[in-house]
Amino acid sequence: MGFHSGRHFLQIPGPTNVPDRVLRAINSPTIDHRGPEFVELGLDILAGIKTIFKTSNPVIIFPASGTGAWESALVNVLQAGDKVLMCETGHFSTLWTRLAERLGIDVEVIAGDWRRGADPDKIQERLMADAGGAIKAVCVVHNETSTGSLSRIKDIRGAIDRSDHPALYMVDTISSLASVDYRHDEWGVDITVSGSQKGLMLPPGLSFVAVSDRAIQVSETGGMPRSYWRWDEMIEQNAKGVFPYTPATNLLYGLKESIAMLHEEGLDNVFARHARHGEATRRAVTAWGLDNLCVSPDEFSPVLTTVMVPDGSDADALRKLILDKFDMSLGTGLGKVAGKVFRIGHLGHFNDLMLAGTLSGVEMGLRLFGMDNAKGGVDVALEYLAGQAAA
Numbered sequence: 001m002g003f004h005s006g007r008h009f010l011q012i013p014g015p016t017n018v019p020d021r022v023l024r025a026i027n028s029p030t031i032d033h034r035g036p037e038f039v040e041l042g043l044d045i046l047a048g049i050k051t052i053f054k055t056s057n058p059v060i061i062f063p064a065s066g067t068g069a070w071e072s073a074l075v076n077v078l079q080a081g082d083k084v085l086m087c088e089t090g091h092f093s094t095l096w097t098r099l100a101e102r103l104g105i106d107v108e109v110i111a112g113d114w115r116r117g118a119d120p121d122k123i124q125e126r127l128m129a130d131a132g133g134a135i136k137a138v139c140v141v142h143n144e145t146s147t148g149s150l151s152r153i154k155d156i157r158g159a160i161d162r163s164d165h166p167a168l169y170m171v172d173t174i175s176s177l178a179s180v181d182y183r184h185d186e187w188g189v190d191i192t193v194s195g196s197q198k199g200l201m202l203p204p205g206l207s208f209v210a211v212s213d214r215a216i217q218v219s220e221t222g223g224m225p226r227s228y229w230r231w232d233e234m235i236e237q238n239a240k241g242v243f244p245y246t247p248a249t250n251l252l253y254g255l256k257e258s259i260a261m262l263h264e265e266g267l268d269n270v271f272a273r274h275a276r277h278g279e280a281t282r283r284a285v286t287a288w289g290l291d292n293l294c295v296s297p298d299e300f301s302p303v304l305t306t307v308m309v310p311d312g313s314d315a316d317a318l319r320k321l322i323l324d325k326f327d328m329s330l331g332t333g334l335g336k337v338a339g340k341v342f343r344i345g346h347l348g349h350f351n352d353l354m355l356a357g358t359l360s361g362v363e364m365g366l367r368l369f370g371m372d373n374a375k376g377g378v379d380v381a382l383e384y385l386a387g388q389a390a391a
């Protein structure tokens with residue numbers, strides 16, 4: 001690789017750009033995780049993270065990638081042989097299915113075409129047909145990071161309620177938390193899982209599990225054999241500001257800073273910023289003559305946009321060209337859309353000029369890739385960002 005001056009553009013939909021403030025916070029001496037100074041930090045971040053999930057219940061923090069939170073959600077409330085309903089929205093729902101199956105869980109998948117969010121009506125229909133209550137949980141990925149589509153979490157709660165079914169409701173917010181409106185308590189979610197390296201603007205390494213009273217109750221008498229992923233010891237020790245084993249102390253310094261930054265901006269402003277950058281990006285994609293993988297306008301992701309390349313083009317060759325020429329990383333196509341799409345991340349620590357730079361890099365890359373008509377995308381995005389575009 002040749003030398004690149006200036007900043008690398010990390011425009012994959014996670015890990016995201018880590019703000020200097022967060023990096024500086026992490027760059028502090030590690031302290032005794034059982035000492036008084038830590039207790040203050042522990043109580044602070046454990047209270048702060050609840051405001052991000054919008055819950056008054058415990059949020060459990062594991063030193064792990066988001067996948068660890070998936071596993072913790074399942075092993076604390078389900079047993080081998082239990083049935084769960086998984087909504088196929090893309091690659092990440094497929095990975096969650098595989099993880100559940102490896103644990104011996106019987107996963108029934110509501111198939112999807114990877115171009116929209118989970119369908120509340122189909123969930124309701126399936127739950128209503130399950131009069132015996134065989135389905136123990138419904139699992140949904142809020143923001144499907146492989147496709148750029150958002151599932152309607154509140155509407156799906158409504159569908160579960162209308163079917164009067166006791167299934168637990170589990171939601172993956174690994175790429176939506178702190179970027180898209182989310183309300184764990186108000187939307188009646190039993191288990192919400194998340195991770196540090198996307199909307200929370202931290203490096204990878206922390207995963208989160210928010211729980212409902214009912215999820216805690218079920219975990220007290222149910223669940224699978226488990227140790228590292230247990231909730232009970234965490235909840236008990238967290239109440240005193242400490243952890244049952246060594247926490248990722250320096251990442252927790254960063255978490256304290258990122259929570260502060262989110263509240264300084266205001267969560268609603270954070271969500272509006274992401275929505276605006278999503279809209280500007282989609283306008284650029286349309287101007288380039290390309291298609292968004294997501295086809296459902298009320299489920300467009302504010303976090304990332306997944307762009308389809310014309311048949312016969314290799315999206316990864318385009319990504320490589322853009323990386324070599326302009327030092328920008330774009331997201332690769334995952335699973336069954338590998339090579340057919342690239343993903344533009346517009347989440348986390350991000351602003352209008354960073355988006356303008358990102359879209360400029362994509363537009364130049366498309367032209368160099370031989371797509372001579374890929375013009376005008378940056379112009380329409382700038383017009384929209386400047387507030388001069390028609391609605």
Ligand SMILES: *Cc1c(COP(=O)(O)O)cnc(C)c1O
Nearest residue numbers: 065066067092143145174175195
């Ligand atoms: C990134 C992501 C994951 C995987 O998280 P890891 O931290 O890589 O384990 C799972 N689900 C969604 C929706 C994601 O975006």
